[in-house]
Amino acid sequence: MKNIALGRYIPLDSVIHKMDPRAKIISMLLLLVCIFIDTGFIGYAIVGAVIVLAVLLAKLKIDFIWRAMKPMLFMLVFLLVINILVIKTGYVMLTIGNFRIYSDAVVQTCYITIRLILMINITTLLTATTKPMDMTIAIEDLLTPFKSIGVPAHDIAMMISIALRFIPTLLEEADRIMKAQASRGVDLEEGSFKEKINAILSLIVPLFVSSFQKAEDLANAMEARGYNPGAKRVRYKQLKFAFRDYTLFVVSVGLLAGLIVLKVTVL
Amino acid sequence: MPITFKEVSYEYSANTPFAYLALDEINLKLADGKMTAIVGATGSGKSTLVQHLNALLIPTRGELEVADRKIVANQKNKGLKELRHQVGLVFQFPEYQLFEETIVKDVAFGPQNFGISENEATEIAKKAIRTVGLDDSYFEKSPLELSGGQKRRVAIAGILAMNPSVLVLDEPTAGLDPQGAKEMMALFRKLNTEDRKTVLIVTHDMEHVLNYCDDVVVVEKGHILMHVDKQTFFEDTSCLERAKINPPAVIRLRKLLQQQGFDIPNTILDLPTLAKLVRKEVAK
Ligand SMILES: Nc1ncnc2c1ncn2[C@@H]1O[C@H](COP(=O)(O)OP(=O)(O)OP(=O)(O)O)[C@@H](O)[C@H]1O
Numbered sequence A: 001m002k003n004i005a006l007g008r009y010i011p012l013d014s015v016i017h018k019m020d021p022r023a024k025i026i027s028m029l030l031l032l033v034c035i036f037i038d039t040g041f042i043g044y045a046i047v048g049a050v051i052v053l054a055v056l057l058a059k060l061k062i063d064f065i066w067r068a069m070k071p072m073l074f075m076l077v078f079l080l081v082i083n084i085l086v087i088k089t090g091y092v093m094l095t096i097g098n099f100r101i102y103s104d105a106v107v108q109t110c111y112i113t114i115r116l117i118l119m120i121n122i123t124t125l126l127t128a129t130t131k132p133m134d135m136t137i138a139i140e141d142l143l144t145p146f147k148s149i150g151v152p153a154h155d156i157a158m159m160i161s162i163a164l165r166f167i168p169t170l171l172e173e174a175d176r177i178m179k180a181q182a183s184r185g186v187d188l189e190e191g192s193f194k195e196k197i198n199a200i201l202s203l204i205v206p207l208f209v210s211s212f213q214k215a216e217d218l219a220n221a222m223e224a225r226g227y228n229p230g231a232k233r234v235r236y237k238q239l240k241f242a243f244r245d246y247t248l249f250v251v252s253v254g255l256l257a258g259l260i261v262l263k264v265t266v267l
Numbered sequence B: 001m002p003i004t005f006k007e008v009s010y011e012y013s014a015n016t017p018f019a020y021l022a023l024d025e026i027n028l029k030l031a032d033g034k035m036t037a038i039v040g041a042t043g044s045g046k047s048t049l050v051q052h053l054n055a056l057l058i059p060t061r062g063e064l065e066v067a068d069r070k071i072v073a074n075q076k077n078k079g080l081k082e083l084r085h086q087v088g089l090v091f092q093f094p095e096y097q098l099f100e101e102t103i104v105k106d107v108a109f110g111p112q113n114f115g116i117s118e119n120e121a122t123e124i125a126k127k128a129i130r131t132v133g134l135d136d137s138y139f140e141k142s143p144l145e146l147s148g149g150q151k152r153r154v155a156i157a158g159i160l161a162m163n164p165s166v167l168v169l170d171e172p173t174a175g176l177d178p179q180g181a182k183e184m185m186a187l188f189r190k191l192n193t194e195d196r197k198t199v200l201i202v203t204h205d206m207e208h209v210l211n212y213c214d215d216v217v218v219v220e221k222g223h224i225l226m227h228v229d230k231q232t233f234f235e236d237t238s239c240l241e242r243a244k245i246n247p248p249a250v251i252r253l254r255k256l257l258q259q260q261g262f263d264i265p266n267t268i269l270d271l272p273t274l275a276k277l278v279r280k281e282v283a284k
């Protein structure tokens, strides 16, 4: 449970870690847009190279990246199967009995796989190098211009920060409940289907109970300290753009522009 | 079969930047039929240590033997269910594990997992609930409606119902009222002396150690600082000092009397004998 890598902050000392969270969020959005500009494998190679560079700069380990992607493997296999069954265009690549696999199915799957991998890497880069608290501050700042049209920037930011804050707590809790039930003979690996259903129930019910309990406690604690979402507040941590943040902007805007040019002219 | 730890180390989140060595090459041998207290400061590794006993945690290095089972680091350890039947572990905050609609059902959950029929398990459960000091009116209540202390009792009943031969309790009396805590300790002692169960109990309460246990294991920063019998532990105040433990009231009183010139040997560990000696001294 503890080893889940997706969405986890890794405290290291790197240029990327030091960057302004607002700059990182905007660049992430720009990079995500880049992925959806279809320039074929060349475009993906370019974006991929930028991401690899960023991962190296962030000093993240390959092992960590791999673990972040692992949960997606199942989905990729699923996609591959669906595509092979559904897509019937292009030339026939392989015939097994009277079942044919078409080239487009394989190409499509490759596309989607690459896109997904790039997307996961981009988001992992953001979450692994940005403290959850900084992320919320940045989200709040970025949403502030939309306040005038009724977007509750602070409330959204607070909700996100609480959700992020409680992910590890919930995992810990799940881990603890699992151990407690294992001590009472619950066996999630061996055992019949009916036993497994019961085993899962013995996990989920306590988890829900304690989550609701925690939510209530937190709400009470916040209220006891006079929290009012509408109140005017100042901030202890001030964000400031530095040279490296502008560099990041230039790189990501440049990348997006480059890909658009590539799309319009070459293809 | 004694419980043996051989060079056991345990590292949380091994191979990540968050790695933390919670146990460092522990060697320990716990004889059968003893009631042993495990004491030590917060964060010293007591809970980590006891979770090895029913293989909830597998050592990252070294090996241990419990109830005829050998558990070795970096090996696929299969069929741990039987071990968990033999070794009952009550968690530090066991109230979170309750989930059935009624208390009886919840307590019967353990025995049923080990293949006991529903009817029989219900009977065992009722007996266990009475044993931990809750009366029959609780049987059909929801475990979620109980107070913290009552939940703890139900959780303890849930483990007792499995009738393990080794009973491991991680701070079972935290959050109970003093009278309730005493009752629980007496119950564990009874299980130890009458049913010959090996009992291991993590506690911060030195009075409980003095009154109910045989041996003491002191854990400090992932190491075993000492493993001695109770008599030695409380007789030799240097042990207590080394373990940075505030001694129980009787020992403090003994020390004060000695400082005032009373001739009282260190072997005295209980109040009645102490009182008699004081009387003798005063009469002199
Ligand atoms: N799941 C975990 N992940 C990482 N570190 C942990 C985890 N659980 C415990 N630790 C660390 O291991 C050390 C020992 O923890 P443990 O729970 O065994 O202490 P303890 O002696 O039982 O303390 P207490 O008296 O407070 O219950 C602590 O420093 C703790 O920070």
Ligand SMILES: [Mg+2]
Pocket (backbone or CB within 6 Å): B046, B047, B048, B092, B170
């Ligand atoms: Mg503990």
